Amino acid sequence: MSKIRKGDQVILNTGKDAGKTGAVLSVLPTGHVVVEGLNVVKKHTRPNPMRGITGGIISKEMPVDGSNVAIFNAATQKADRVGFKVLEDGRKIRVFKSSGESIDA
Numbered sequence: 001m002s003k004i005r006k007g008d009q010v011i012l013n014t015g016k017d018a019g020k021t022g023a024v025l026s027v028l029p030t031g032h033v034v035v036e037g038l039n040v041v042k043k044h045t046r047p048n049p050m051r052g053i054t055g056g057i058i059s060k061e062m063p064v065d066g067s068n069v070a071i072f073n074a075a076t077q078k079a080d081r082v083g084f085k086v087l088e089d090g091r092k093i094r095v096f097k098s099s100g101e102s103i104d105a
Contacts, residue, residue: 005024009021010072012038022037023035030063039062040059041060081096
């Protein structure tokens with residue numbers, strides 16, 4: 001079970017967008033995460049009529065290393081660490097380290 005999943009609200013700790021928050025769009029097998037609206041770069045694309053791709057300059061989100069993001073705690077409005085807790089019925093859930101509240105509904 002990973003600490004950060006698709007759909008989580010995260011805050012960026014380092015880089016040009018440090019302190020900004022966004023939702024995780026995808027988690028890559030390499031440990032990188034793609035966050036909505038963060039680490040946006042301009043990419044020059046070549047037209048490809050066979051695929052229906054028009055050429056030009058597009059903006060896209062690039063992956064950020066998972067160690068550079070922290071899960072965002074909406075209650076405290078701060079970054080928080082993630083821990084795990086096993087419930088009585090055997091399910092394993094993620095919890096905030098600072099308060100012990102469940103992240104997973």
